[in-house]
Amino acid sequence: MSLAPSTSLQAEETKTLINDFSIEVATVNGSGSQTANNALLRAIFQMGIPVSGKNLFPSNIAGLPTWFQIRANAKGYVARKHDIDLMICMNPETAKDDVMKLPSGSTVIFDEPLKLDTLRGDLSFYSVPFQQIVSASCPEPKLHKLVKNMIYVGVAANTLGIDMQEIRAAIAKQLKGKQKAVELNQTAAQAGFDWADSNMLPQDRLRVIRDNKTDGMLIMDGNTACALGAMFAGVTVVAWYPITPSSSVVEKLSDYADRYRIDPATGKRTIAIIQMEDELASAGVVIGAGWAGARAMTATSGPGISLMSEFIGLGYFAECPSVFMDVTRMGPSTGLPTRTSQGDIGLTAKCSHGDTYHICLYPGSMEECYQFTYQAFDLAERFQTPVFVVSDLDLGMQNWITKPFTYLEGPFDRGKVLDQTQLQEIQDWGRYKDTDEDGICWRTIPGTPGGKGGYFTRGTGHNPYAGYSENPEDWKSNIDRLQRKFLGARAAVPCPILQSTGSKRGLMAFGSSDPAVVEARDILRDTCGMPTDYLRIRALPFTEEVESFLRDMEVIYLVEQNRDGQMASLLRDFFPDLAVKLRNVLHYDSTAITAQTIVDQIIAFGK
Amino acid sequence: MTTNPVPTNQIGLTKQDYVGAKSTLCAGCGHDAITSQIIQSAWEMGIEPHRVAKLSGIGCSSKTPTYFLGQAWGFNSVHGRAASVCTGVTLANRQLVNIIASGDGDSMSIGMGQLVHMIRRNVPVVYILEDNGVYGLTKGQFSATADVGSTLKHGSVNEIPPLDPCTLAMELGCGFVARSFSGNPKQLNMILKAAFAHKGTAFIDVISPCVTWNNHEGSTKSYKTLKDKEMPLHELGFVPFYELGAVEIPPGEAREVEFPDGSRVTFRAIREDYDPTDRFGGYRTIHKARIKGEFLTGLLYVQQGKPTLHDFMHLTEAAIATLPQALVKPGPEVLQACMDELL
Ligand SMILES: Cc1ncc(C[n+]2csc(CCOP(=O)(O)OP(=O)(O)O)c2C)c(N)n1
Ligand code: SF4
Ligand SMILES: [Mg+2]
Numbered sequence: 046m047s048l049a050p051s052t053s054l055q056a057e058e059t060k061t062l063i064n065d066f067s068i069e070v071a072t073v074n075g076s077g078s079q080t081a082n083n084a085l086l087r088a089i090f091q092m093g094i095p096v097s098g099k100n101l102f103p104s105n106i107a108g109l110p111t112w113f114q115i116r117a118n119a120k121g122y123v124a125r126k127h128d129i130d131l132m133i134c135m136n137p138e139t140a141k142d143d144v145m146k147l148p149s150g151s152t153v154i155f156d157e158p159l160k161l162d163t164l165r166g167d168l169s170f171y172s173v174p175f176q177q178i179v180s181a182s183c184p185e186p187k188l189h190k191l192v193k194n195m196i197y198v199g200v201a202a203n204t205l206g207i208d209m210q211e212i213r214a215a216i217a218k219q220l221k222g223k224q225k226a227v228e229l230n231q232t233a234a235q236a237g238f239d240w241a242d243s244n245m246l247p248q249d250r251l252r253v254i255r256d257n258k259t260d261g262m263l264i265m266d267g268n269t270a271c272a273l274g275a276m277f278a279g280v281t282v283v284a285w286y287p288i289t290p291s292s293s294v295v296e297k298l299s300d301y302a303d304r305y306r307i308d309p310a311t312g313k314r315t316i317a318i319i320q321m322e323d324e325l326a327s328a329g330v331v332i333g334a335g336w337a338g339a340r341a342m343t344a345t346s347g348p349g350i351s352l353m354s355e356f357i358g359l360g361y362f363a364e365c366p367s368v369f370m371d372v373t374r375m376g377p378s379t380g381l382p383t384r385t386s387q388g389d390i391g392l393t394a395k396c397s398h399g400d401t402y403h404i405c406l407y408p409g410s411m412e413e414c415y416q417f418t419y420q421a422f423d424l425a426e427r428f429q430t431p432v433f434v435v436s437d438l439d440l441g442m443q444n445w446i447t448k449p450f451t452y453l454e455g456p457f458d459r460g461k462v463l464d465q466t467q468l469q470e471i472q473d474w475g476r477y478k479d480t481d482e483d484g485i486c487w488r489t490i491p492g493t494p495g496g497k498g499g500y501f502t503r504g505t506g507h508n509p510y511a512g513y514s515e516n517p518e519d520w521k522s523n524i525d526r527l528q529r530k531f532l533g534a535r536a537a538v539p540c541p542i543l544q545s546t547g548s549k550r551g552l553m554a555f556g557s558s559d560p561a562v563v564e565a566r567d568i569l570r571d572t573c574g575m576p577t578d579y580l581r582i583r584a585l586p587f588t589e590e591v592e593s594f595l596r597d598m599e600v601i602y603l604v605e606q607n608r609d610g611q612m613a614s615l616l617r618d619f620f621p622d623l624a625v626k627l628r629n630v631l632h633y634d635s636t637a638i639t640a641q642t643i644v645d646q647i648i649a650f651g652k
Numbered sequence: 653m654t655t656n657p658v659p660t661n662q663i664g665l666t667k668q669d670y671v672g673a674k675s676t677l678c679a680g681c682g683h684d685a686i687t688s689q690i691i692q693s694a695w696e697m698g699i700e701p702h703r704v705a706k707l708s709g710i711g712c713s714s715k716t717p718t719y720f721l722g723q724a725w726g727f728n729s730v731h732g733r734a735a736s737v738c739t740g741v742t743l744a745n746r747q748l749v750n751i752i753a754s755g756d757g758d759s760m761s762i763g764m765g766q767l768v769h770m771i772r773r774n775v776p777v778v779y780i781l782e783d784n785g786v787y788g789l790t791k792g793q794f795s796a797t798a799d800v801g802s803t804l805k806h807g808s809v810n811e812i813p814p815l816d817p818c819t820l821a822m823e824l825g826c827g828f829v830a831r832s833f834s835g836n837p838k839q840l841n842m843i844l845k846a847a848f849a850h851k852g853t854a855f856i857d858v859i860s861p862c863v864t865w866n867n868h869e870g871s872t873k874s875y876k877t878l879k880d881k882e883m884p885l886h887e888l889g890f891v892p893f894y895e896l897g898a899v900e901i902p903p904g905e906a907r908e909v910e911f912p913d914g915s916r917v918t919f920r921a922i923r924e925d926y927d928p929t930d931r932f933g934g935y936r937t938i939h940k941a942r943i944k945g946e947f948l949t950g951l952l953y954v955q956q957g958k959p960t961l962h963d964f965m966h967l968t969e970a971a972i973a974t975l976p977q978a979l980v981k982p983g984p985e986v987l988q989a990c991m992d993e994l995l
């Protein structure tokens with residue numbers, strides 16, 4: 046048992062990292078480490094320090110290695126950080142690699158039998174007899190495995206200076222309502238804390254000091270935020286097929302709906318959530334329900350979108366309001382189903398055969414996951430078309446801090462729908478007649494009485510009166526109208542966010558890359574003397590602001606988490622002349638992007 | 653001199669109110685005969701056209717919704733997937749009456765999975781499989797209901813055994829399974845009316861000759877073969893709810909099944925005492941007939957009162973698609989509660 050770090054650092058001056066470091070915990074999937082990791086994350090958050098938590102989990106239920114990364118940063122940088130400052134090694138299988146990858150000077154807490162302290166001479170090692178501590182503190186041997194992970198939470202709290210009161214509160218929050226489990230875990234954490242108190246020499250490299258930067262904030266994942274957006278948008282039909290990382294969108298929505306979408310008068314539900322036999326059927330339900338007047342959605346990931354694409358093309362051409370949420374993972378094929386990517390930008394933008402472009406929304410924060418999902422339903426009904434919300438695993442499943450959401454007031458935009466009275470008055474209604482010359486035609490909802498509203502919807506060519514047509518002019522004018530309608534959405538989709546410094550060097554990004562870009566810009570400005578303007582794209586069709594940014598900048602670094610620069614391709618489609626200024630900054634190794642990756646690639650382009 | 657007024661049904665509509673656009677199918681196509689009976693039975697049943705959703709996949713058969721109930725809403729969707737579209741439609745608005753027109757390619761090959769799951773969920777719909785044993789629209793390839801030994805127009809012989817849509821539907825627990833023949837309008841009319849009275853999935857396999865690709869010698873689904881081989885199981889009677897009281901069913905003479913709306917189907921056995929409420933007996937009779945090369949028609953299986961999709965979903969009676977905003981958008985206090993939970 047070591048009293049002091051077993052390898053002393055070569056007299057090198059160790060600067061104390063206050064509220065600015067990252068922790069990685071290596072455990073075995075299914076060992077219950079999730080509760081422990083979240084308690085640690087939450088305790089730091091409760092100490093007033095901005096945090097983010099990223100779970101690098103395997104596509105497996107139990108037994109494979111898993112890592113959890115916590116980044117604490119007083120300045121609010123919450124992107125993943127590549128270098129780990131504190132490593133907690135609990136998994137024998139990966140322990141050696143976990144230690145070897147650390148930068149010099151890092152701290153390691155490890156399970157005693159692993160004997161890692163001989164591996165390297167440039168790290169501080171703390172050997173902790175976890176089994177012994179758990180045996181002494183937990184009377185029931187059956188439960189040792191369950192609470193063993195909570196010991197490292199106590200040990201880490203002690204060595205980092207985290208208030209045990211916060212740990213206790215975080216555990217109680219995690220295990221809300223399960224009193225016995227709360228007590229058990231609090232006792233285990235305390236045992237870890239006490240052991241460290243009497244057996245570990247204090248270190249002064251990493252320190253948590255109470256701050257107030259998280260006041261009024263909360264921790265959330267993007268799938269929960271999307272579920273809330275959908276619920277408040279009055280979604281009525283949800284069809285889905287389970288697929289990581291999207292499943293929890295519908296599971297959360299279902300939880301909320303059980304409580305908040307019951308008709309008080311009858312006790313009946315005001316929302317249908319149906320698990321279908323596959324994504325094809327899910328898309329069919331969404332298109333059918335949207336056609337019949339419902340606010341309908343599905344949530345899936347890349348492979349699901351591929352299966353849905355025939356229906357999505359139909360939805361575009363037959364003009365059925367519908368919302369498709371793609372929580373993107375690594376593909377092609379099953380790829381890395383539990384890792385993040387922005388690899389479906391091209392897929393969603395042009396999903397299906399023939400000439401199609403879809404309205405796509407790219408949320409970059411928890412609040413936007415909520416708002417954009419809400420807004421997607423208004424857009425779908427206004428433009429009578431499939432609308433995509435393109436999120437990813439990093440946003441959807443990881444832990445992010447956010448301000449509480451504000452209530453989105455006002456009536457829904459249900460688009461151009463004719464009711465019985467209006468139908469009686471109109472002499473010459475045609476389902477696909479562009480009376481207002483905005484590309485958006487008036488539709489009717491099946492079931493509208495009066496005998497004048499019925500029409501025939503088809504994926505085949507049709508004339509303005511919804512009649513079957515193979516006439517080349519009908520075809521062309523219809524497909525041209527659809528393009529006008531799509532471009533008309535420029536005025537309605539979320540406009541990009543511009544941060545200007547007056548520089549001629551631009552950065553462009555979208556979605557979950559935002560925190561890394563924010564941090565990278567500070568590094569570029571402060572350490573490289575390179576100020577940049579930043580435009581964050583939030584939707585397709587691209588708005589006027591995107592075009593002016595491309596025009597105004599001399600060079601634009603476009604940050605994407607895919608191999609092929611898919612957003613760059615889209616920009617090239619719309620602005621071929623300006624797109625020559627684009628430089629691809631790409632990250633696609635299945636981890637979430639870091640600020641350093643962006644800085645390094647931009648520097649490599651030269652000044 | 654008085655002219656006969658144009659006859660109207662119980663909701664005051666003429667049969668003309670139930671027709672659709674002019675058919676563009678080949679003259680003599682069995683599908684057109686089915687269309688006529690859909691028009692006739694919907695008119696007789698007094699179904700309100702504006703409450704009907706006509707759904708289909710892709711194929712000659714799937715084109716037919718254009719040709720009936722022109723005042724209704726139609727959706728000719730994608731190949732084999734009308735079942736899921738219908739599921740979405742009925743979830744959005746459970747007040748609609750759903751009709752699916754499909755083909756044997758559409759239902760028994762590409763759309764088999766959706767059909768199976770639709771039956772499992774007991775989605776309310778009159779599902780009409782217009783079964784010609786070929787892919788009509790793509791010019792005469794074999795379908796999965798082509799009999800062993802039947803030939804294509806250009807000679808090739810099918811050696812792979814067919815699927816039987818009806819025994820499949822029975823096995824899946826469908827509460828209304830029938831087989832009919834587009835050349836037997838009277839029986840088809842009875843079956844369709846009963847299907848409209850059924851709650852849940854009513855599945856009807858209507859053998860419907862394709863005069864262009866499957867009506868030659870060697871095709872087992874030609875008009876000639878079918879006319880020779882058709883064996884109606886029973887003389888089918890249907891007494892719709894609105895005629896109750898007016899028509900007396902003599903006791904003891906026929907078996908009858910009552911439907912939720914009060915309508916009644918009567919069966920007078922022709923060949924053997926076939927009991928359409930006995931699933932296992934039904935299998936036996938159908939299988940035996942198949943071995944003998946006979947083609948049985950009639951209401952093969954009926955079970956009333958099975959829970960439907962709407963019983964599983966616990967939705968409001970009113971269409972959820974058009975509920976007022978106040979019922980589907982929780983208030984600010986709910987958002988506050990959700991936020992507090994996360995704090
Ligand atoms: C995804 C897809 N694959 C193939 C086709 C081509 N296709 C159109 S109709 C059809 C077969 C139709 O056969 P059936 O359902 O029996 O209808 P019928 O024409 O015989 O009435 C096929 C294969 C298509 N439209 N979509
Ligand atoms: S090809 Fe066959 S199925 Fe199609 S319309 Fe002609 S006869 Fe009917
Ligand atoms: Mg066919």
